Amino acid sequence: MNNISFFSYKSINISYFMAFAIISGVLAYILSSLLAKEYKMDKSKIQDMYLTLLIIGFIGARLGYVFWNFKPFKGKLLSILSLSHYNLSLLGGVVGAILALIILARMYKINFNNLLSLFATSFYFAMAIGVWVLKFDYLLFMSSSIGKSENNILLVSAMFLLAMVLEKYLKNRVKNKYITPTILIVVMALYYLI
Amino acid sequence: MNKRILIIILVAIELVAGLFYFTSSKDKKEDIPSESSISNNVDKNEEKVEEIVEEEDTESIEPDIAIGELAPDFTLVNLDGEEVSLSDFRGKYVLINFWATWCKYCDIEMPDLDRLNEENDDLVVLAVNVMEEKALVDKYIKEGGYKFPVVLDEKGEVAITYLVSAFPTSYFVDKEGILLGGVPGMMTYAQMNQVLEGIRGNE
Numbered sequence: 001m002n003n004i005s006f007f008s009y010k011s012i013n014i015s016y017f018m019a020f021a022i023i024s025g026v027l028a029y030i031l032s033s034l035l036a037k038e039y040k041m042d043k044s045k046i047q048d049m050y051l052t053l054l055i056i057g058f059i060g061a062r063l064g065y066v067f068w069n070f071k072p073f074k075g076k077l078l079s080i081l082s083l084s085h086y087n088l089s090l091l092g093g094v095v096g097a098i099l100a101l102i103i104l105a106r107m108y109k110i111n112f113n114n115l116l117s118l119f120a121t122s123f124y125f126a127m128a129i130g131v132w133v134l135k136f137d138y139l140l141f142m143s144s145s146i147g148k149s150e151n152n153i154l155l156v157s158a159m160f161l162l163a164m165v166l167e168k169y170l171k172n173r174v175k176n177k178y179i180t181p182t183i184l185i186v187v188m189a190l191y192y193l194i
Numbered sequence: 195m196n197k198r199i200l201i202i203i204l205v206a207i208e209l210v211a212g213l214f215y216f217t218s219s220k221d222k223k224e225d226i227p228s229e230s231s232i233s234n235n236v237d238k239n240e241e242k243v244e245e246i247v248e249e250e251d252t253e254s255i256e257p258d259i260a261i262g263e264l265a266p267d268f269t270l271v272n273l274d275g276e277e278v279s280l281s282d283f284r285g286k287y288v289l290i291n292f293w294a295t296w297c298k299y300c301d302i303e304m305p306d307l308d309r310l311n312e313e314n315d316d317l318v319v320l321a322v323n324v325m326e327e328k329a330l331v332d333k334y335i336k337e338g339g340y341k342f343p344v345v346l347d348e349k350g351e352v353a354i355t356y357l358v359s360a361f362p363t364s365y366f367v368d369k370e371g372i373l374l375g376g377v378p379g380m381m382t383y384a385q386m387n388q389v390l391e392g393i394r395g396n397e
Contacts, residue, residue, distance in 0.1 A: 031202060038199065074329075125206050132210075135217040153217075157210050164206060168199050 006136070017085040020133035025054065028126035035118045041110065046118065049104050053119060056100035057093040064092010094123075094188060117171050117180045124164035124187070128157045145192050152194050159194075163187045259356060265290075265365065265373035268352045270322065270345035273332050278345050280320070281371060287317040287393060288367040289386070292353055294324055295334045297361040299380040304338055306383035310390070311342040316369075317390060320345065324353045324361070366393060 006019035029050055036046040065087050066080050101119065105112040134144060134153050146152040163183055170179050259266055265288075269279040280288065291307055293300035311319040319342040323331045328346055335344055347353055356365060356376075364381060366374040366389060374393060381389075 034198065034202065038196070069330075125202070128206055128210050129213070132213040132217065135213075154214055157213075161203075161206055161210055165203055168203070 016136035024126040024130035028122040057097040060096015061088040061093035064089035128160035300362040
């Protein structure tokens with residue numbers, strides 16, 4: 001049987017989820033900073049936005065979970081605050097981050113589609129790495145939407161990689177503002193359908 | 195696509211390939227049961243449950259939890275908010291069942307666990323729900339009309355102690371609190387009875 005913790009020493013306990021979240025989060029942060037130059041944007045603004053999106057995305061992930069599983073929370077709204085990585089929703093996080101991005105784009109007066117393209121690329125990158133946590137945390141795997149077969153992990157990871165390549169390739173080739181949202185919608189739909 | 199983007203994509207592919215390679219080699223070393231394999235394992239479990247009884251003196255899962263040693267005690271809250279400990283059931287055989295409401299094989303197993311609990315005065319089925327909301331568990335148990343004690347492992351600490359890596363997982367504990375063995379995956383009523391009879395026969 002496998003170990004549930006990534007690192008454990010006395011009372012310090014780092015779960016695999018935490019380890020993967022930190023690693024993929026840092027990689028996405030670096031990638032967003034690198035892409036800022038490609039998109040001719042201010043690097044420090046992008047970094048600030050990234051951190052905001054991360055926080056809002058996390059809140060959205062929790063609220064999304066509560067929204068789609070509301071019955072147990074009826075009359076016990078305070079239990080929304082007792083969370084773990086087993087009761088978060090990826091879709092909720094993405095929706096929360098997009099709503100925040102709309103506001104941030106207006107605040108910073110930056111084209112929304114360009115911002116979405118930049119952060120979507122980082123998101124695909126982070127997810128391609130992060131989804132492998134399911135190989136280490138079996139409870140999380142079983143409770144996830146792709147927990148039907150372990151082969152799905154590779155499939156989903158490859159899908160996010162492909163989405164990242166498509167985003168970069170098509171964005172430059174096809175000058176259409178619907179390309180980025182279309183890829184994102186298709187990827188999210190496939191994530192839940194696989 | 196410029197050179198920088200190409201490098202980023204190659205790095206991403208390399209990382210994914212590395213993770214795939216690492217987890218594949220890890221899988222070869224550790225045979226982690228998957229839910230899809232659980233149904234296939236049902237037949238194999240019949241052989242396993244015999245082994246549990248026969249090899250209880252020699253088999254060991256991990257140093258912290260050992261067959262033939264005292265089962266790690268725990269105290270959890272039941273659905274009425276009362277504290278329940280494993281040691282409360284000394285003098286009876288205990289079947290500790292780790293489960294979750296979303297687990298379809300747990301769902302299939304529940305009526306058999308309830309039947310086993312009802313039909314045997316010397317056995318208690320202690321259902322340990324792992325990391326789910328109390329209201330959700332309460333509703334599930336009430337809808338099913340199950341009568342065995344249910345406790346909530348809210349932080350998953352007991353599941354970690356008992357090295358649960360798949361649902362359902364059951365452990366058998368004897369009247370003195372000695373851990374007799376564990377069965378990963380779903381059991382049928384016949385298999386549960388077979389283990390119980392085996393344990394009784396060994397006393």
